[in-house]
Amino acid sequence: NAGVTQTPKFQVLKTGQSMTLQCAQDMNHNSMYWYRQDPGMGLRLIYYSASEGTTDKGEVPNGYNVSRLNKREFSLRLESAAPSQTSVYFCASKASSYNEQFFGPGTRLTVL
């Protein structure tokens, strides 16, 4: 059981470039989440997917898009990266009947 996996672990982009962060979970969880973490800010929710086929905006969705490809996979896309998107990105998943979210190892993204 790998839990929640994320790729890549590190990425450096130039302003205006695009990229997709990948997330997969093998726990058969219905809900999946994308957060960003900046120093002193805790984690802020970007987008979430309560179940396969649905996605909703979180607190800070601007500049991002998501795709819930199937029950296992939830990707986050930056269409035109900006320096303000430099952050650590965490994916998480949760079973419907419990409140605990399980986090992936994170992707450290730098936008120059």
Place this chain on the structure above:
Amino acid sequence: QKEVEQNSGPLSVPEGAIASLNCTYSDRGSQSFFWYRQYSGKSPELIMFIYSNGDKEDGRFTAQLNKASQYVSLLIRDSQPSDSATYLCAVISAGNMLTFGGGTRLMVKP
């Protein structure tokens, strides 16, 4: 005003002492409260959750909830250097979303 507030620290305690971490929240309708531990460069991991007023104990950890004061705390007894980490308070509030505080950095000195 942030919805979940924590003192950023660092909170420094000697080994063997009790570490007390505090969190306040603004949504009076919040029902579920969580403490996550995050080691430097790692992802958050859940260590405690509490839903009812009062204390909940799990080993060296005690979570305390006071809904009237909108206050939740985490006590760590017999603190160890391995407890040195950032502790994130999180609250399920409007829309059933988990809202995190900024975290308190704890340093336990041998």
